[in-house]
Amino acid sequence: MSINAALNIFLEEYPQALEQRFSGHSVADFIRNDVPAAVRDVLDVSDRYLVHGSPGQGNWAKVPWVAVYDRFITESAQDGFYLVYLVREDFKGVYLSLNQGVTTVRKVYGADAKVALAARAADYIARLGSVPATTVTGAIDLAVEKASSLGAFYEAGAICSKYYERGSIPADDDLADDLHQFVDLYFRLVTKDLTPTSSSSAEDDEVGLEQEDLTKLREHKRIERNRKLSEKAKKIHGYTCQACGFDFSRQYGEIGRTYIEAHHLTPLHTLKGQKVSLDPETDFSVLCSNCHRMIHRSEFVDKVEEFRARYVVRRES
Template identity: 55%
Template sequence: MELRESLVHLSDNYIEQKEEIFTGNVLANHLRKVIPSLVASLLGAQDRYYVKGSAGQSNWANIPWIAIMDLTITKSPQNGFYLVYLLREDGKGLYLSLNQGVTDLKKKYGRSVSRALEISGSDFREQLKYSKNGLIEGPIDLAASQKGSLGNLYEHGAIYSLYYESGNFPDNETLENDLEEFITLYLQLVLNLSVGSSGQAEDDEMGLSIEDGTKLRQHKRVERNQALSKKVKKVQGFTCKACGFDFEKKYGEVGKGFIEAHHLTPVSEIKGRKVGLDPVKDFAVLCSNCHRMIHKTEFVDKVEEFRTSYIVS
């Protein structure tokens, strides 16, 4: 099944199927499994992105969605920003949208969340300055029936979007090209973000070109992602792969579970979403000293050679 066929099937049948029993529904399963699997196959680097579709939890959602989440930013549509297909509540059309997580912001801003989403969306657009025929900048119309609902907040959280009218979807090639362009747009926004909370360049970024600085920030963003780091440590343990240092043996309880996850892809070879995130083959656990030093050598991706050259006498 191609992307167009799959999305048209959703668009043409969702409103009717909402009248049917939710549990075990074939269309709901199509939304949860078939479309996400299809989208993931089109992305190529599936370890970088998490694709999830939802027709609701225990009952039908008014606005179903298929979200594409960069795992260095978020693994939940409740926070961060992500790509998402959103079907209008009345079923009259489908959006492909670079959108923002609304749940966490709603807790933070309360009744002002819609305005907060629009302001942050405007800031994101200033960073990207993207243009395309048919592009929608800012809020979209999902025909959300209830103000303050998740659907209503999705409307305000939109950064850039494309609209496909039900019964008049473009051909499959166009849909796939649109997805590819929005993935590139999403990636650019990820790379634009500074790792430092202050937004200032860190010491090792000073003097670098814009391109090299961007690659380095991407490298550090991967390494500092808490979910990824936790997974790496669970698989590889807490002993430095280079020098064998064990923080718990040296410092006792206070050092228990302390180690750093080092991403093995050299900064010079980072090419957007091709960066691997496998906790076994793409990372190594290193102590703080070895981690900092390995980046100063030619052995960023060769821990054993680093060990032989600099540690083992």
């Protein structure tokens, strides 16, 4: 299904579906499965991006959505920032928006959450710098009826957006161009988010690095700190260091059980652009804390066996 067809069906059939039982409804399944599939077909970037559609949880959402997550930033609509198609409450149109997760912000800021979201949006806009002339920056209008609804927070959390009016949804090629443009904006913001705002925020192994090398190192760390990816890698490779053979559970007992660090094998100099290989079996290894720190200081970031031969086995003999 084309993205044009998916968005049109979304806008046309959702209002009628609201009057019907939520559980098992075909429109709900359509939003969870068909619309995300249409978006994935256009993206065709890599497994770096996840696409998720939500008609609501248990009940129909006032503002249903389909989101695109960069796995290095977030894997849910609760925190971080992400791309999202947001349908207005009056169903007169849909926004493509670079927006923010609101759940965590609401928990932290309470009644001031919208102010916080708007302030953060302004900061993100400043980091992006120039944006395409066809996009709008800042708050959007989702025609929400209640100021306390989730939609009102999506309005405040908007960073930059583009609006499509019902009945005038652009052709597939134009929608694809817009989506790719917003993915580029998303990636730019992810890259900007890797840049420390002060020297005090730099970690030990980052001190003295030039901007490009620092950005690549932080991207590498962000990959390794992705919880779901690292957990999958550990389950596949086990919990014994693949360089020195250290076993935390043998040394520390129960508190060391299942502890190990996941190491991404992609060399830092190849971390350019959005396509990054993220197969937990072939693109990761597991290392103890010491070997993990040292391999990043060596010339064998992507070659654990050579690191072992050069720095571990030689020392043992």
